[in-house]
Amino acid sequence: MLSVRAVLAERYRVLVEIGAGLGLRQGEAFGLAVEDIGFDEEVVHIRRQVKMVRTKLCFALPKGRKVRDVPLPSSVAKSLRQHMALFAPVPVTMPWDDPSPPQTSVEAKHRRPRTYNLLVTGRERKAINRNYFNSYVWKPALAEAGVIAPLEESAPDGSRVWEPSREHGYHALRHFYASEQLEAGESVVSLAQWLGHSDPGFTLRKYAHFLPRAGARGSAAIDAVFA
Numbered sequence: 001m002l003s004v005r006a007v008l009a010e011r012y013r014v015l016v017e018i019g020a021g022l023g024l025r026q027g028e029a030f031g032l033a034v035e036d037i038g039f040d041e042e043v044v045h046i047r048r049q050v051k052m053v054r055t056k057l058c059f060a061l062p063k064g065r066k067v068r069d070v071p072l073p074s075s076v077a078k079s080l081r082q083h084m085a086l087f088a089p090v091p092v093t094m095p096w097d098d099p100s101p102p103q104t105s106v107e108a109k110h111r112r113p114r115t116y117n118l119l120v121t122g123r124e125r126k127a128i129n130r131n132y133f134n135s136y137v138w139k140p141a142l143a144e145a146g147v148i149a150p151l152e153e154s155a156p157d158g159s160r161v162w163e164p165s166r167e168h169g170y171h172a173l174r175h176f177y178a179s180e181q182l183e184a185g186e187s188v189v190s191l192a193q194w195l196g197h198s199d200p201g202f203t204l205r206k207y208a209h210f211l212p213r214a215g216a217r218g219s220a221a222i223d224a225v226f227a
Helices: 002-007 014-022 026-030 074-086 105-110 130-144 171-183 188-195 200-210 216-226
Strands: 043-046 049-053 056-060 068-071 090-094 114-118
Touching (some): 002 130, 014 026, 014 171, 026 049, 068 188, 171 188
Antiparallel strands (some): 049 056, 090 114
């Protein structure tokens, strides 16, 4: 993770802390704005994502249409401040939920453009397109860090393609966040809230293999009483 971060272009490096330190999905990380960061309260408000609809971008509620709050570790807060010192947040205006031209007054009201001061934008100071980021930023960084093979001519038509690397996508940072929280002893219920899962049972099923050895802490507590 840190080796990949080291070879990313500087403007994108903080996305590693956002994914691995806050557990955000990729679209949520792209949609994170400075007004969502509660530095004093040590909390981040996850209120939106950057969503792609028919190749066009728009803002939308997070997956499941659920907003949530996530604890802000001091190390991540420091990285966010350092990033903003180098790259000032950029006001970005896009439609809400659907970029298609509205057909009714209700749709026009719902889809009206909204502006947020995004923490991370592309070189053109626009919201990040996930297809561009994954193909031209993330995968080259994975290759340079030695995580996946370099780009090679491997398609039947001779075009250059990346090897499949789903397990190394940006979502892997979210898995890292979940595993670290469980290893540290945080409850599945709390983790489900931070990840935006509506059912803690889903979180448990997905990440049960990251739980510390069953019974270890309970046994230690009993030993402390009877030792």
